[in-house]
Amino acid sequence: MVGQKEEKHACFKGLRLRFKEDIISQLPDPLICHILYHLPLQEAVKTSVLSTRWRSLWLWVPRLELNSQDFTDLNAFVSFGNIFFNSDRASCIHKLKLTITIGEIDNDASYVSSWIDAAIKRKVQHLDLHWCGVSNFFTKPLKLYNSETLVDLKLSQVLLDDATLVYLPCLKTMHLEDNWYPNEATFEKLVSSCPVLEELNLTIHQEDTKTFRLQSRSLKKLNLVRAHFHFRSSDPGVVIDAPLLCCLSIYDYASESFIVNNLESNAKIDISLLFGSGFFDERKRSNVHSFLLGITRVMDMTLCANTFEIICRQYSELDLLPRFGYMSHLHVTSRISDLKWLPTFLDSCPNSWFCDYEKMISEEMSFPFVPQCMLSSLEYVDFKVRILGLTAEMKLIRYFIENSAILKRLTLRLVGNSARDNYTLKELLRIPRGSTNCEVVIL
Secondary structure, three states, X not given: OHHHHHHHHHHHHHHHHHHHOOOHHHOOHHHHHHHHHOOXXXXXXXXXXXXXXXXXXXXXOOEEEEEHHHOOOHHHHHHHHHHHHHOOOOOOOOEEEEEEEEOHHHOOOHHHHHHHHHHHHXXXXXXXXXXXXXXXXXXXXXXXXXXXXXXXXXXXXXXEOOOOOOEOOOOOEEEEEEEEOOOHHHHHHHHHOOOOOOEEEEEEXXXXXXXXXXXXXXXXXXXXXXXXXXXXXXXXXXXXXOXXXXXXXXXXXOOOEEEEEOOOOOOEEEEEEOOOOOOOOHHHHHHHHHHHHHOOXXXXXXXXXXXXXXXXXXXXXXXXXXXXXXXXXXXEEEEHHHHHHHHHHHOOOOOOXXXXXXXXXXXXXXXXXXXXXXXXXXXXXXXXXXXOOOHHHHHHHHHHHHHOOOOOEEEEOEOOXXXXXXXXXXXXXXXXXXXXXXXXXXX
16 A cells, blocks of 8 residues: 555656656657747757757758858858758758858859759758849859759749759749840740749849740749840840730830730730830831730730830831730720820720729820720729829810710729819819719729
8 A cells, every 4th residue: 555655656756857847848859840940040050059859950940041141251151051951860841042142252152052952852842042142143053953842943143054854843933033044945945844833933134135935834924024135136035825824914125026825815914015125117016016916815904104105106007906805904004195096995905894094294185086895895994093183184084984885983083182173073073974874983
């Protein structure tokens, strides 16, 4: 009996001692690593001093975000990275983000290639490499073309190696910003060899005058940016062939030609194009013509002021606009002086039922005719810029209210000045309605 009491007392004493110990240390290694995953890198590394068991647990964390500016010097940065990537205990890497800013004397960054190779071997899924060096690009060409696990890839100011074999079967999202490609075929192969790629954000370096050909059977969303060139030795262009593409945003003030093939009939497109510099000659007319033919199946279109002027004022004076039979939404930013061409453009959109306008520079204007869509399909008009009550603005508002046979709602935004707003409201009341069901909404 006494022995049983002593045994029970010893058991309770052991439990009390165990509860006094660090509870987290009782957890299995995978669970501790999961906790460390959600800590900042510096905090995760600090746990290595807790005990012998904790010394290398941070190396098992499947995430690493390194910024060279967080270290005292480049040597400390490289040493830390080598410890992580050379460790035998390092597990699979879920996410790797490297931001490297170096000076001219530190421009040798060969260690990055070995880190990337190690990450790919450890089945990295999300890879983000941002290079900020005096040479503008990461100096050693990177080979990132073979990974069975990459899902998300972001590269900025990286010099890519010539692509001979590309195998990225799981890559769904790719961000390419100001990188340098050895030839046109490298970029083309990089994109076309990603069978499940759905989203691409592409910023083309301002000194890169190549023609970029993008062919993808899976791409759904593309955002393309190409600024002005400092100099130009060739006539650059862009060719897109992506039959599943449903969202396309273009900001390209450098490409001479821009061709879109096989665009989805429900696609949404945002266009800022100049079709190169110089006068509107026969070559530019031909380039605009080819571009417009490729986007006739678009459903939702946004045009910037410069592109609207090129298409409606310069191109339409020389050639007929194609019909946009699928388009239901049109968003236009335009100078008031160019809005006189608006009926010409609307006449090529027989089924458009929503128009959204942003305006610039107030001038006099007139509208020569009423397009078919205003008589049969236009239901909503929205003015995004605040109305001052100027003569040109009221002419445009009157044009829509008087001539839109089935218009349901016209939305206006006033300036918040009582005198101007009162004048605008009085003018609105004097406009006869083309549609008895038209509602004017004031915001």
